[in-house]
Amino acid sequence: MGKIVAVANQKGGVGKTTTGINLAASLADAGRSVMLVDIDPQGNATVGSGIEKADVDKSVYDLLLQNAEVAEVTVASEAGYDVIPANGDLAGAQVELVNEIGRELRLRLALQRIRDNYDYIFIDCPPSLNILTLNALVAADAVIIPMQCEYFALEGLTALVNTIRKIRQMLNPRLRIEGLLRTMFDGRNTLANEVSAQLQQHFGDKVYRTIIPRNVRLAEAPSYGKPVLYYDKNSKGAQAYLALAGEILGREQAA
Numbered sequence: 372m373g374k375i376v377a378v379a380n381q382k383g384g385v386g387k388t389t390t391g392i393n394l395a396a397s398l399a400d401a402g403r404s405v406m407l408v409d410i411d412p413q414g415n416a417t418v419g420s421g422i423e424k425a426d427v428d429k430s431v432y433d434l435l436l437q438n439a440e441v442a443e444v445t446v447a448s449e450a451g452y453d454v455i456p457a458n459g460d461l462a463g464a465q466v467e468l469v470n471e472i473g474r475e476l477r478l479r480l481a482l483q484r485i486r487d488n489y490d491y492i493f494i495d496c497p498p499s500l501n502i503l504t505l506n507a508l509v510a511a512d513a514v515i516i517p518m519q520c521e522y523f524a525l526e527g528l529t530a531l532v533n534t535i536r537k538i539r540q541m542l543n544p545r546l547r548i549e550g551l552l553r554t555m556f557d558g559r560n561t562l563a564n565e566v567s568a569q570l571q572q573h574f575g576d577k578v579y580r581t582i583i584p585r586n587v588r589l590a591e592a593p594s595y596g597k598p599v600l601y602y603d604k605n606s607k608g609a610q611a612y613l614a615l616a617g618e619i620l621g622r623e624q625a626a
Contacts, residue, residue: 372486372487372488372607373404373486373489373490373491373492374491374492374512375492375510376491376492376493376511376513376515377494377496377504377507377508377510377513377514377515377550378495378496378514378517379496379507379508379514379515379517379531380411380496380498380516380517380525380531381499381500381504381510381527381530381534383498384498384519385498385518385519385524385554386517386552386554387495387517387544388411388416388419388495388593389419389517389554389583389593390552390600390612391407391416391493391494391495392407392419392420392495392593393589393598393599393600393609394493394612394615394616394619395420395450395452395491395493395598396451396598396599396600396601397598397600397613397615397616398490398491398616398619398620399450399451400616401616401617401620403490403491403492403620404452404489404491405452405453405492406445406454406455406485406489406492407448407452407453407455407492407493407495407560408429408431408478408482408492408494408495409454409455409492409495410461410478410494410495410496410497410504410506411457411461411497411498412457412460412462412497412503413497414456414457414458414459414461415442416457417454417457417458418452418596419592419593419597420448420520420596420613421450421596422454422456424457424459427446427458429443429444430460430461430517431444431455431456431457431461432458432463433505434455434477434478435461435468435478435481436467436468436477438462440484441455442485443546443557443585449601450598450600450601453489456581459490461503464502464503465503468502469502474502475506475509475542476506476509477506478494478506478510479506479509479510479543482510494507494511496508500534505538505542508538508542508543508546509538509542509546511543512545512546512547512584513546513547513549514535514552515551516528516548516550516614517552518551518552518553518570519555519556520556520566521562521563521566522566524566524580525566525569530549532548535547535548538580545563550578550579551574551577551579551598552579552615553567553570553579555585556582556584556585558584563589569589579615580618581614581615581618581620582611583608583615584607584611586599586606587610588602588603588606588609588613589607589608600612600613
């Protein structure tokens with residue numbers, strides 16, 4: 372049975388989409404079958420995977436509104452993983468689902484039917500706690516939390532951990548934190564090192580050993596519609612995500 376992992380943080384600009392795309396590509400490169408679900412109306416994970424969101428006939432919007440099955444909305448990326456794409460239509464789903472019974476279960480019900488087809492299903496969440504993020508967290512087995520090592524990130528992390536706890540109590544008892552990923556890290560920054568140490572103190576081995584550095588190639592890759600692995604495999608960004616994939620696989624084997 373495949374593992375469903377939400378990549379989430381209520382704070383924007385912390386590397387959620389970058390992590391979703393590049394972790395999917397790195398695990399696919401390691402021979403795993405992977406799906407990436409874009410549930411952000413901005414559709415950045417879709418574009419960053421080389422799929423033109425304006426040309427998509429059916430998207431995750433149709434899946435949530437139960438107008439299509441997973442097979443009808445799945446697109447294969449050139450990087451070896453499948454994508455359920457998103458575009459601006461998804462913004463309307465937030466309104467259309469408001470009065471629907473079981474609205475927070477729509478994604479879970481859809482993915483349950485195909486989870487055995489994949490080793491990993493990653494869900495790229497929007498940078499807010501809304502019905503879309505709620506669908507992702509109810510569907511997921513675990514959460515990866517990308518975060519920058521800065522002061523305000525700790526406040527946002529506390530809020531997200533509390534949200535995960537409430538969802539576990541009320542809607543999804545199997546939900547847990549898979550790991551915290553330090554992103555856009557600059558080891559020359561004293562504050563970054565202090566926050567990193569605090570994370571390790573409070574969360575222990577939940578903090579991935581792998582650190583994602585600030586990297587120009589990593590920032591450039593989405594504009595070419597490619598994971599950094601296919602843009603510049605030798606870059607520090609690509610090597611970091613390959614290392615993260617290896618760490619995740621190692622944890623699975625040790626469990």
